Amino acid sequence: MTTAPAPPAWRVVEPPRADSLDAPDAWTYHGVAAVERAVALADLGHDDFAPPAVDVLVSDRHQEHARRHRLVAVEDPGDGGTPRVVGHGVLMLPVRDNRHLAVARVAVLPSHRRRGIGGALADRLRRVALTEGRTTLFAEVEFATEPAAGAPDAMVPREGDGLVSADLPGMRFARRAGLGLEIVACRSVLDLPLPDGVAERFAAEAAARAGDAYRVHTWSDGVPEEWLVQYAALEQRLTEDEPNGGLDLEVERWDAERVRTEQVKLAEAGKTLLVTVAEHVATGTLVATTELIDSHDRPELTEQESTVVLPEHRGHRLGMLVKAVNLREHARLRPEARRVSTWNNETNGPMLAINVALGFRPAGGSAELQAPLDQVRPLAR
Ligand SMILES: CC(C)(COP(=O)(O)OP(=O)(O)OC[C@H]1O[C@@H](n2cnc3c(N)ncnc32)[C@H](O)[C@@H]1OP(=O)(O)O)[C@@H](O)C(=O)NCCC(=O)NCCS
Numbered sequence: 266m267t268t269a270p271a272p273p274a275w276r277v278v279e280p281p282r283a284d285s286l287d288a289p290d291a292w293t294y295h296g297v298a299a300v301e302r303a304v305a306l307a308d309l310g311h312d313d314f315a316p317p318a319v320d321v322l323v324s325d326r327h328q329e330h331a332r333r334h335r336l337v338a339v340e341d342p343g344d345g346g347t348p349r350v351v352g353h354g355v356l357m358l359p360v361r362d363n364r365h366l367a368v369a370r371v372a373v374l375p376s377h378r379r380r381g382i383g384g385a386l387a388d389r390l391r392r393v394a395l396t397e398g399r400t401t402l403f404a405e406v407e408f409a410t411e412p413a414a415g416a417p418d419a420m421v422p423r424e425g426d427g428l429v430s431a432d433l434p435g436m437r438f439a440r441r442a443g444l445g446l447e448i449v450a451c452r453s454v455l456d457l458p459l460p461d462g463v464a465e466r467f468a469a470e471a472a473a474r475a476g477d478a479y480r481v482h483t484w485s486d487g488v489p490e491e492w493l494v495q496y497a498a499l500e501q502r503l504t505e506d507e508p509n510g511g512l513d514l515e516v517e518r519w520d521a522e523r524v525r526t527e528q529v530k531l532a533e534a535g536k537t538l539l540v541t542v543a544e545h546v547a548t549g550t551l552v553a554t555t556e557l558i559d560s561h562d563r564p565e566l567t568e569q570e571s572t573v574v575l576p577e578h579r580g581h582r583l584g585m586l587v588k589a590v591n592l593r594e595h596a597r598l599r600p601e602a603r604r605v606s607t608w609n610n611e612t613n614g615p616m617l618a619i620n621v622a623l624g625f626r627p628a629g630g631s632a633e634l635q636a637p638l639d640q641v642r643p644l645a646r
Contacts, residue, residue, distance in 0.1 A: 274340055275338050275339060275340050275351055275352075275377070275380070275382055276338070276339060276341075277336055277337070277338050277339075277354075277382075277385050277386060277389060278336070278337060278339060278348075279335070279336060280292075280293035280335060280336070280337045281293065282325060283322070284326075285322075286318055286319060286322060291318070291322070292347045292348065292350070293321075293335070293337060293350065294318040294319075294321040294322045294325075295318045295350075296337060296339075296348075296349065296350025296353070297316075297318070297321045297335075297337065297350060297353045297355075298315070298316060298317050298318040298320075298321055299350065300350055300351070300352060300353050300372055300373070300374055301315040301316055301353075301372055302315040303374050303375060304372045304373075304374070304375065305407075307375040308375075308407070308408075308409070308433075308434075308435075309407060309408075309409045309629060310409055313563075313566055313604075313606065314407070314452075314606070317560075317562055317563075319533075319534050319535060319562075320534050323530050323533045323534045324530075326533070327526060327529070327530050327533075328360075329360070329523075329526050330359065330360055330361055330523060330526065331357050331358060331359045331360060332357075332358045332360060333355055333356070333357055333358070334355065334356040334358065334390065334393050335353070335354070335355045335356075336353065336354040336355070336386055336389055336390065337350045337352070337353045337354075338350070338351050338352035338353065338354075338373070338377075338382045338385065338386060339351065351373065351374050351376075351377045351382065352371070352372060352373035352374060352377060352382040352383060352386055353371070353372060353386070354369065354370065354371040354372075354386030354387065354389070354390050355369070355370050355390075356368070356369050356390045356393055356394055357369075357370075358394075358397055358399065359517075361517075361518045361523075362515050362516065362517050362518045363514060363515045363517070364399075365399060365400045365401050365513070365515075366399060366401050366402075366403060366513070366514075367390075367393075367394035367397065367399040367401070367402050367403070367638065368402075368403040368404070369387065369390050369391075369394070369402060369403070369404045370404070370405070371383050371386045371387050371390070371404075371438075373386075378434065381645060381646050383438055383644070384438075384643075384644030384645045384646065385644075385645050387438075387442060387644050388643050388644055388645045391442075391638070391641050391643070394638055395638060395639075399638055400637060400638050400639070401513045401635060401636070401637060401638060402444065402635060402636050402637075402638050402641050403512070403633070403634070403635050404439050404444055404634045404635075405631045405632065405633055405634070406429070406433055406435030406436050406439060406631060406632045406634065407435075407629065407630070407631045408429055408430065408433055408629050408630060408631065408632065409629040410629060411427065411428050411429065411449075411451075411627075411629075411630070412428050412429070412430045414428060416428075416430075418430045418431045418432045419431070420436070420446055420632075421446075422446045422447055422448045422449050422510065422632070422633075423445065423446065423447050423448070423510060423511050424447065424448055424510030424511055425448045425449065425508070425510055426449070427448070427449025427450075427451055427630065428449065429446065429449055429630075429632040435632075436632060438644070439632075439634050441642070441644060442636070442641055442642050442644055443636050443640050443641050443642045444634035444635060444636045444641070445634060445635060445636060446632055446633075446634055447509075447510045447511050447512050447633050447634065447635055448509065448510035448511075448512065448633045449630055449631070449632055449633070450608055450609065450630050450631050450633055451608075451609055451617075451627060451629075451630035452606055452607065452608055452627075452628045452629050452630050452631070453606070453607055453609065453620055453625035453626060453627055453628055454604050454605065454606045454607075454625065454626060454628040455569075455604065455605045455606075455607075455620075455623060455624050455625045455626075456603070456604055456624070456626075457567070457596070457602050457603050457604055457605060458596060458600070459592065459596065459623075459624065463623075463624070464589050464590075464592040464593035464596060465589075465593055467585060467588075467589035467622070467623065468586065468589035468590045468593055470582070470585075471582040471583070471585040471586035471589055472586055474581060474582040474586075475543070475581045475582050475583055475586050476581070477546070478545060478546060478547065478581075479543045479544065479545055479546060479552070479553075479578075479581070479583060479586075480543070480544050480546055481541055481542065481543050481544070481586065481587060481590050482541070482542050482544060483539070483540065483541045483590060483591065483594045484538075484539075484540045484541075484542075485537070485538075485539050485540075485594070485598055487528050487538065488524060488528070488540060492542070492551060493521035493524050493525065494520070494521050495550065495551040496521075496524055496540075496542070496551060496554065497519040497520050497521050497523060497524050498519070498551075499542075499551055499553075499554045499571075499573050499575070500517070500519040500523075500524065500554075500571060500573075501516060501517060501518065501519040502573055502575060503571050503572075503573040504516050504517040504519075506573065506576065510633075511635075512633060512635060513635060531558065534560070535560060535561040535562060536558050536559060536560045536561070537558070537559050537560075537561075538556060538557075538558055539556070539557040539558075539559070539591060539594060539595055539598065539599075540554060540555070540556050540591070541554070541555055541587045541588075541590045541591035541594065542554045542555075542587065543574075543578075543583045543586060543587055545578065550575075552574065552575045552577075552578040552583065553572075553573065553574040553575070553578065553583040553584065553586070553587050554571065554572070554573055554587060555569070555570075555571070555572040555573075555584075555587040555588050555591050556569070556570040556571050556572075556591075557569055557570070557591055557592075557595050557605065558570055559595075559599050559602065564599070564601040564602065565601065565602060565603040565604065566602070566603070566604060566606070567595065567599065567602045567604070567605040567606075568605070568606055568607070569588075569605050569606065569607035570607075572584060572587065572588060572616065572619075574587075579615075584615070584616070584619050585619050585622070585623075588619060588623065589623070592605075592623070605625075606628065607620065607625065608630075608631075
């Protein structure tokens with residue numbers, strides 16, 4: 266007599282939504298954060314960039330600019346208790362722009378890999394993306410170190426510099442699904458505090474080059490209402506100008522409302538924003554901006570976000586000026602911070618040069634992958 270194969274010990278479900286981290290259904294958010302933390306510790310050796318539960322909650326709560334379709338793979342404890350999340354998948358679907366895109370993230374606990382969980386999650390996300398009429402799939406695989414040039418596993422992106430190991434589980438998985446490697450984005454980290462006087466010196470040198478035509482403003486309590494429209498224009502500009510290789514990306518549409526939403530999300534996630542902008546005095550126009558984000562939960566960590574200088578105002582050291590002034594103010598306001606991390610894609614030479622001059626050192630990165638959705642292959646066994 267043959268016995269039927271045992272059903273898998275896990276199942277994929279659409280999790281309930283909860284309004285707070287204390288709600289009974291908030292196990293999803295805690296579970297997703299625990300998976301991401303375990304994956305980061307195993308694959309990257311640290312959890313600096315793993316989203317805490319509150320980030321997961323806030324991204325589900327605010328879907329004004331991107332809807333989220335979330336799945337979790339769970340094991341049931343058998344006593345009717347809370348399911349244990351062993352893997353998760355999320356599809357991000359932009360709403361205002363890039364409506365052809367579906368951005369997927371799948372992660373599985375290291376202890377539960379190679380059992381088909383990631384494939385089951387990815388296949389369901391792929392079907393959702395198709396049903397939603399999306400045509401391009403994006404995914405990202407993070408890594409701790411680049412392979413050496415010429416190493417047998419080193420994979421070269423279609424555009425730009427940077428290498429990624431083709432043997433990473435995420436790369437094997439994504440390639441098996443038919444995704445191609447477009448660009449490699451690199452992360453860099455700046456250790457804090459900076460030696461005495463460094464931020465001041467860079468700020469002074471850059472200010473001398475920029476001259477009186479520009480003045481800087483630093484905001485530690487959100488972008489003032491009267492600057493929101495111009496600030497939104499700079500955010501949009503960043504998405505126009507950032508070199509993205511062959512990634513099938515449209516310009517993002519930013520307006521004052523979108524900036525407000527982002528600021529509400531940061532506040533709800535217990536984060537603070539420090540912004541320095543440069544104003545062109547003669548026209549009252551904002552021409553450069555940079556942002557640092559701090560989190561109450563991890564005061565030792567700071568994230569360097571969007572930096573942009575309008576093309577017609579480049580060549581006056583405004584990128585360095587706003588960054589150095591922001592770091593100087595940050596040292597005063599957040600003396601407990603120990604490192605700043607940032608992203609650059611490897612094709613963005615000018616921004617890398619500023620970061621290197623400030624003392625940022627390479628700290629891994631991510632492979633940016635894409636495929637036309639109708640060419641993505643199912644993974645389930
Ligand atoms: C990538 C990841 C989600 C895969 O999860 P998983 O549950 O192990 O995936 P599956 O068991 O469904 O694997 C599906 C197929 O992918 C390929 N694959 C996955 N991991 C692999 C590995 N370590 N080595 C070789 N192939 C691998 C295989 O072809 C596998 O099929 P097979 O086991 O029948 O050979 C998991 O390794 C992970 O969480 N990595 C970190 C996060 C990440 O990089 N995510 C991918 C980008 S969204």
